[in-house]
Amino acid sequence: MFTVLVYKSRSVKQLVGDELAALVDAAAEKNQKNAISGVLLYDGDYFLQYLEGPDIAIKLLYHLITLDDRHRNVVKLMEDFSPARRFGGWSMYCIDVQKVYGEDIYALLSEGATFNSGESLPDHDRVIKLITAFATSRWSDGERTLHAEDWQFQPQPSPFDVVNPARIQQAACQFAFQPIVSPLTGLISSIEALIRSPSGGTPRQCFEGLSAEELYVFDLESKQHALALASQMQLGPIKLSINLLPMSLVRVPNAVEKLLSYIAQFDFKPQQIIVEITEQESIANFDDFQRAIRELRLAGISVSIDDFGAGFAGLTLLSKFQPEKLKVDRLIVENIHKDGPKQAIVRALIECAHALGITIVAEGVETVEEWCWLQSAGVDLFQGFLFAKPMLNGVAPIQWPVQT
Numbered sequence: 001m002f003t004v005l006v007y008k009s010r011s012v013k014q015l016v017g018d019e020l021a022a023l024v025d026a027a028a029e030k031n032q033k034n035a036i037s038g039v040l041l042y043d044g045d046y047f048l049q050y051l052e053g054p055d056i057a058i059k060l061l062y063h064l065i066t067l068d069d070r071h072r073n074v075v076k077l078m079e080d081f082s083p084a085r086r087f088g089g090w091s092m093y094c095i096d097v098q099k100v101y102g103e104d105i106y107a108l109l110s111e112g113a114t115f116n117s118g119e120s121l122p123d124h125d126r127v128i129k130l131i132t133a134f135a136t137s138r139w140s141d142g143e144r145t146l147h148a149e150d151w152q153f154q155p156q157p158s159p160f161d162v163v164n165p166a167r168i169q170q171a172a173c174q175f176a177f178q179p180i181v182s183p184l185t186g187l188i189s190s191i192e193a194l195i196r197s198p199s200g201g202t203p204r205q206c207f208e209g210l211s212a213e214e215l216y217v218f219d220l221e222s223k224q225h226a227l228a229l230a231s232q233m234q235l236g237p238i239k240l241s242i243n244l245l246p247m248s249l250v251r252v253p254n255a256v257e258k259l260l261s262y263i264a265q266f267d268f269k270p271q272q273i274i275v276e277i278t279e280q281e282s283i284a285n286f287d288d289f290q291r292a293i294r295e296l297r298l299a300g301i302s303v304s305i306d307d308f309g310a311g312f313a314g315l316t317l318l319s320k321f322q323p324e325k326l327k328v329d330r331l332i333v334e335n336i337h338k339d340g341p342k343q344a345i346v347r348a349l350i351e352c353a354h355a356l357g358i359t360i361v362a363e364g365v366e367t368v369e370e371w372c373w374l375q376s377a378g379v380d381l382f383q384g385f386l387f388a389k390p391m392l393n394g395v396a397p398i399q400w401p402v403q404t
Ligand SMILES: Cc1cc2nc3c(=O)[nH]c(=O)nc-3n(C[C@H](O)[C@H](O)[C@H](O)COP(=O)(O)O)c2cc1C
Pocket: 023, 026, 027, 028, 030, 031, 040, 047, 049, 061, 064, 065, 066, 068, 070, 071, 092
């Protein structure tokens, strides 16, 4: 069993003359000692490398490669296992893409193929496809306009009032608030109310012990408390996002009517409210759900799909109903700057959202590198610890990026 890995990266400067050969010769010598084989492609700007060998050796080498300052934007496209080596005889075969232009890459690779004891390379093989695509089309990772090293973050005090929860009658839950921001314009898009248990614990702790029906009622009624708190914060024109389980809209009688009465009770306008649909369970009765969404929209409330890409919040839901905003789940955002599959998914999502007039929000953004990748790719709205952590009864100071 061998570990196989493919990554791409961008050369810091164009390698001229023998520089590429020197890099490849040193790599080949070291790989030979470590039982690693593979192929390196270079097109004068980008590298694509395929590595195969013992798991520990590949992981260690990849770690060293990510630290090498001769290239940047190192993005893993694939890591998998293989029963056999594809290129056992090549400790590091180099393809200078500019020199092989127009040649049959598959034939070139077949010369070194050791796959399945001399059998020919399968043409549907992912590795062969990645290598061939790199060698035959102009590769680009999109213009990465933002670089982490160019930015510093400076806190600005929150413009909102802190709430005194004692002024509100004893509730079975609390709320923490977190802003959703547009970092390059310095604007706050909305404030999300996140439910917490009476002792400040997680939503799960807050919902513990409730039956499904009790949960839906509690989910809806807790929004009264969120609105009561938010009404003390002086949000001005900034919108308030509240979360609702889709089944709360379906199972609680007159759910939309009740929500609208809470909104009016605390002097909000429906246009100031965004309902984030958190689909943790499949929607049992889609017609009733769609009716509730229609009622929300008719009243002026906008809708967002939360945690998109996790659990049930996926393409089927998006194909059936298109929200104003789509929040990409934190698990997709995490380490996106070095993860090829996540980048491909988010690029496709951005294109899809653009075609449908939907705004993408990236949630769970924790590092400057994640923000730079997402902002360069075309995401405009962000939520996460990098900008502000959720804070009970108020909004924490917001960290805004400043170019150095
Ligand atoms: C594009 C690129 C590909 C590389 N490929 C390999 C490789 O296949 N094997 C290797 O040992 N080093 C490779 N390196 C070099 C490593 O990043 C690192 O410099 C080297 O493993 C350190 O070896 P040392 O600790 O023996 O000095 C590559 C570097 C670059 C920029």
